[in-house]
Amino acid sequence: MRILLVEDEQGVxxxxxxxxxxxxxxVDLVTDGQAGLEHGxxxxxxxxxxxxxxxxxSGFEVAKGLRDTGIQTPILMLTAKISVQDKVKGLDVGADDxxxxxxxxxxxxxxxxxLLRRKQTEMIKLEVGxxxxxxxxxxxxxxxxxxxxxxxxxAILEYLVRAKxxxxxxxxxxxxxxxxxxxPTTNVVDVHIKSIRKKLEELTPKEYISxxxxxxxxxxxxxx
Amino acid sequence: MRILLVEDEQGVxxxxxxxxxxxxxxVDLVTDGQAGLEHGxxxxxxxxxxxxxxxxxSGFEVAKGLRDTGIQTPILMLTAKISVQDKVKGLDVGADDxxxxxxxxxxxxxxxxxLLRRKQTEMIKLEVGxxxxxxxxxxxxxxxxxxxxxxxxxAILEYLVRAKxxxxxxxxxxxxxxxxxxxPTTNVVDVHIKSIRKKLEELTPKEYISxxxxxxxxxxxxxx
DNA sequence: ACCGAAGATGAAAAGAATTTCATTCTCGCC
DNA sequence: GGCGAGAATGAAATTCTTTTCATCTTCGGT
Numbered sequence: 001m002r003i004l005l006v007e008d009e010q011g012v013x014x015x016x017x018x019x020x021x022x023x024x025x026x027v028d029l030v031t032d033g034q035a036g037l038e039h040g041x042x043x044x045x046x047x048x049x050x051x052x053x054x055x056x057x058s059g060f061e062v063a064k065g066l067r068d069t070g071i072q073t074p075i076l077m078l079t080a081k082i083s084v085q086d087k088v089k090g091l092d093v094g095a096d097d098x099x100x101x102x103x104x105x106x107x108x109x110x111x112x113x114x115l116l117r118r119k120q121t122e123m124i125k126l127e128v129g130x131x132x133x134x135x136x137x138x139x140x141x142x143x144x145x146x147x148x149x150x151x152x153x154x155a156i157l158e159y160l161v162r163a164k165x166x167x168x169x170x171x172x173x174x175x176x177x178x179x180x181x182x183x184p185t186t187n188v189v190d191v192h193i194k195s196i197r198k199k200l201e202e203l204t205p206k207e208y209i210s211x212x213x214x215x216x217x218x219x220x221x222x223x224x
Numbered sequence: 225m226r227i228l229l230v231e232d233e234q235g236v237x238x239x240x241x242x243x244x245x246x247x248x249x250x251v252d253l254v255t256d257g258q259a260g261l262e263h264g265x266x267x268x269x270x271x272x273x274x275x276x277x278x279x280x281x282s283g284f285e286v287a288k289g290l291r292d293t294g295i296q297t298p299i300l301m302l303t304a305k306i307s308v309q310d311k312v313k314g315l316d317v318g319a320d321d322x323x324x325x326x327x328x329x330x331x332x333x334x335x336x337x338x339l340l341r342r343k344q345t346e347m348i349k350l351e352v353g354x355x356x357x358x359x360x361x362x363x364x365x366x367x368x369x370x371x372x373x374x375x376x377x378x379a380i381l382e383y384l385v386r387a388k389x390x391x392x393x394x395x396x397x398x399x400x401x402x403x404x405x406x407x408p409t410t411n412v413v414d415v416h417i418k419s420i421r422k423k424l425e426e427l428t429p430k431e432y433i434s435x436x437x438x439x440x441x442x443x444x445x446x447x448x
Numbered sequence: 449a450c451c452g453a454a455g456a457t458g459a460a461a462a463g464a465a466t467t468t469c470a471t472t473c474t475c476g477c478c
Numbered sequence: 479g480g481c482g483a484g485a486a487t488g489a490a491a492t493t494c495t496t497t498t499c500a501t502c503t504t505c506g507g508t
Contacts, residue, residue, distance in 0.1 A: 211486095
């Protein structure tokens with residue numbers, strides 16, 4: 001289990017890092033919010049532990065930055081005594097739990113364990129406008145009506161919806177849906193996109209998949 | 225959003241119930257642990273709020289009873305000041321969060337919102353011995369090696385794994401995997417079971433799927 | 449030990465999904 | 479306005495998945 005600890009007080013940081021490592025967790029430590037945000041975005045962590053008062057970016061800003069980009073990693077915030085309003089704010093920007101300094105290391109570990117129990121979870125319903133992609137059942141609904149898609153169609157749509165509002169290229173789609181074993185001259189993606197669009201049109205006049213010429217496709221609710 | 229509140233102090237219970245209802249949550253209230261466990265097992269709740277000190281069963285026992293039966297509903301525990309050891313115990317038996325009385329209703333609501341954000345999650349990896357079924361990607365691994373299954377094979381195996389250690393009949397499998405549109409005389413399930421078994425055998429001598437004659441099939445790690 | 453029901457099996461048939469490819473259409477640049 | 483690249487399209491070909499079915503094997507009851 002990999003944990004990112006963002007804490008600028010060296011004594012506290014070392015105490016926590018050492019204690020977690022004695023429990024067999026792998027711990028990366030950074031000392032300011034900017035680095036914390038960058039590591040949180042790019043690293044594959046199972047848990048983030050953030051101090052609130054940090055140089056460069058506060059724990060609030062780190063949490064918000066992560067949640068805004070769809071990062072679901074659990075976040076445990078460490079704070080000195082602060083106002084209820086600030087605690088509420090922290091939970092609302094995306095922290096999962098709070099611990100107020102000073103705290104018992106036993107309780108700290110128990111909270112870490114509770115948060116890590118939820119590591120293996122993910123949003124199961126992706127939504128774009130009235131389109132709902134259920135990533136467990138691999139079924140898609142539009143305004144409550146099922147959009148019956150073949151496996152490849154589903155995989156392409158899910159990929160596009162996960163990258164909502166971002167253009168993805170055919171190559172990215174091929175790599176993600178087919179893996180690396182594909183013919184680079186193929187127009188098979190275009191064929192499937194056509195098929196998905198046709199099925200969408202049967203249920204709504206609204207356009208969900210846009211073409212960005214020379215780049216690729218994207219799912220959006222705000223048409224060009 | 226439906227919330228189950230288990231609290232025996234009438235004043236506290238009414239205060240919380242009313243406050244949550246003003247925030248448009250639907251709240252069921254019960255006053256002892258036994259009823260809390262029963263409601264938690266059978267009701268479809270988005271969140272459980274448990275007092276610790278309850279008649280008949282403690283909040284610990286309720287939480288443990290729910291987690292032991294696979295209930296994943298988030299649990300917020302309310303306590304008077306208790307020892308760190310008891311807090312640790314509560315988190316370890318399955319509570320997701322604690323709030324210590326007396327508490328600010330604003331903070332309480334923020335914690336409720338934080339827990340409810342995780343409502344739409346579920347275990348994505350089902351595991352039986354060395355078999356791991358990823359319900360998001362619909363891929364199956366055995367000792368780290370992928371077991372490549374066709375869609376129908378995957379659906380049958382997932383169904384059996386979800387009902388681990390329980391016998392399920394061919395009719396149940398047909399209803400769950402095919403829906404209600406099937407020929408009752410078909411042996412298509414047997415054919416697919418054979419195929420799944422064959423693929424499993426290629427990776428391990430261990431038997432995962434047992435036949436219960438005249439009843440059906442089950443997945444287990446403890447062979448008959 | 450025998451028998452019949454239940455389960456397993458192999459292979460062909462049928463159905464579904466995906467890919468290929470030739471052609472047409474569209475769009476942005478000059 | 480013309481042109482060429484990029485995208486879209488329809489339909490056939492190919493591949494893959496599922497079902498069917500006849501036959502064999504197994505198991506539990508008598």
